[in-house]
Amino acid sequence: MNLLISALADLVLPLVIYYGLRSAGIGEVPALLACAVVPVARVGYGLVARRRVDPVAVFVLAMVLVSLVLFLVSGSPRALLARDGWLMAACGAAALVTLWRRPVVFTLGRMLLARSGHSAADWDDRWRCSASFRRVWRVLTLAWGVALIVFAAVKVVMAYTLPVDVVPAVTTAMWIGAVVLLNVGSQLYLRLPGIRHVVG
Structure with a gap:
């Protein structure tokens, strides 16, 4: 909530x-x-x-x-409009940086697991012991990071090319669409037979 x-x-x-x-x-x-x-x-x-x-x-x-x-x-007001694009790009870059440690998608998933009342200790054990388990979360984090940067580039271009009054609605709709698309894509990936077996 x-x-x-x-x-x-x-x-x-x-x-x-x-x-x-x-x-x-x-x-x-x-x-x-x-x-x-x-x-x-x-x-x-x-x-x-x-x-x-x-x-x-x-x-x-x-x-x-x-x-x-x-x-x-x-x-130019377009600098203000481009803000959301730079914000999205920064989020994507930050996600990619986490690939060298614990990927942010793994961290978020673990956090949601703990908040739902389940123990996250099993995830910690599998992270330490399973290369396949680590690869799943790195692939998802890579996909999120790259997608966010691509969407960000599109948003910045729109901020400087579309009519000013159109940009807030279009970019907000795009931001929501990007999050929905990435979430649906992530769930489909995690439900693949080979991946589902790894993540349990």
């Missing part, structure tokens, strides 16, 4: 803010800047209410600040 609320805050709320302001006659740049309120509010909420910082929100906030700097340098 918390993950769903977070996703709605990060994806849907900025969209509502942008198009709500545009329909009220607010200019492109002020409307785009107003969308930055969402990650700022999330970081503030984490600090005040929960007395901790959400690393994802901080990362998004950092990308917002980078996009603001690019906007101040270029004077």
Whole structure:
């Protein structure tokens, strides 16, 4: 539930803010800047209410600040629009970096297993002992990392080529589609007979 609320805050709320302001006659740049309120509010909420910082929100906030700097340098609202693309590229690159240790898809899967009330000790044992088990999670992490970088490149191109008012809706839909596609692809891969036998 918390993950769903977070996703709605990060994806849907900025969209509502942008198009709500545009329909009220607010200019492109002020409307785009107003969308930055969402990650700022999330970081503030984490600090005040929960007395901790959400690393994802901080990362998004950092990308917002980078996009603001690019906007101040270029004077173009498209620098603000490209923010999501750079964010996605950074996520993809970070996923690829984890290939040299414990792949992020393995770490996330293990975390979900532990949260569901099951012991993750078996996964730790198989990670240490089974090359096939390690390969499954490295393949999935590689696929996620490369796909995110490819999607990011497309989003940045769209940010600089499509009409400004079209970009927020199209890129948000693309982000949701990318996550759904990657999740479905991952589940299909894990259900292949040879792979299912490895992961148990």
